[in-house]
Amino acid sequence: MQTHDAECLHFHDITHAVSALGDGPLTENALRSHIHPLFSRVMERQEIYLSNHSLGRPLDRVSDDVARFASLWQRDMDSAWGAWLAEIHAFRAMLARVIGVSSPDAVVPKTSAGQGLRAVLNALPPSRSGGPHQIVATRAEFDSIDFILKTYQTKGHVEIRWVETRDGLVHEDDVIRAIGSRTDLVVVSHVVFATGQLLDRVGDIVSAAHAAGALCLVDMYHSAGVVPLDMQSMGADFAIGGSYKYFRGGPGAGWLAIHPRHLATEQPTLRTLDTGWFAKKDTFGFARTETPLLASGGDAWMECTPSPISAYQANAGIALVLALGVDRLRAYSIVQQSFLASDLAEFGVPVRLIEPRGAFLLVPSRDAARLTAELKQAGLSTDARGAHVRLCPDILNTRADLRQASQTIARVRSTTGL
């Protein structure tokens, strides 16, 4: 498949708009002239949107892309599969570039990040303890991950050694100390969902897992598309993530990435129970060998009939991230976060700035959920986790937005006492 050409042609409007920005750092003026027009529909909303870490704002063209999926179906019926599979291939190829894996097949579409975790749990080789698999995970993993692990534990499939946070933070050395000679799998987030803490020593955790003979899965939901990533040099065996935040691709377009070192052989040692006919060698040959024969490489991790519409929904946003470049997005996010932090401080709003962190910052509150609801009434979209309101500016927020948001937060805090 001529993916690269297909990507370029397919996302011509995006590459054209981004090339008008020039090669230098992103600036508000240039973004307003060339990129904001690609979002005219969502920009009509009458509120300041700082929930970009929760549900990313979609490009206008997402409606057309999803309609394209449907018109191919109506026009071509079963001949639509060629275009549909090409779209799925583009999804895998673009994400592989964003997270730094060498081959597109290393990225496997999933409906959610949690589905990716389950595929890994269902692929672990026999446990080293002889009993349930021994997992090390932190208390700071996202609810979906936490819930799946606890469910596996309740069923007796795994035993979990939980690493507690201290001062609300994950300490890499605590995770490393929890890894033992019987650990089978370590599960850790690269950026913590509740606080935005970036584990810049996640590579040390991966190395410690490997030194102990364990595998390591890194949840990249809050780091992919936000911080420059190179999964292969990080060494993680698995990564999970999805599209509905920073890739602006809506729900349903999650992914699991497998380090190419586990994909080298035709009948690999790691094979998952989460399988189906798209993981078969020669899916459309319809051969039924008594021993299941797997496709080569990452395709062995595919499962049943995949969902093309998720790729149509997500690909434009991923193409935009690639075209803008994660380096430039990261630099711009840091500048915006520092503007926001200083505006908040100027208006007397307390800010918790965790260093290093991902794309959002925190405002502590004695009732963060209620404060969020009050802010929504006042025309500012945010959300809350625990004792903090999370605020995430992005390329569609202007400097004026950030100032107005800070003023609104100060006013609402003083009128409500929250």
Ligand SMILES: Cc1ncc(COP(=O)(O)O)c(C=O)c1O
């Ligand atoms: C760190 C992290 N992982 C995973 C998810 C989503 O998990 P799932 O796709 O299984 O619902 C989120 C969503 O907020 C998240 O923040």
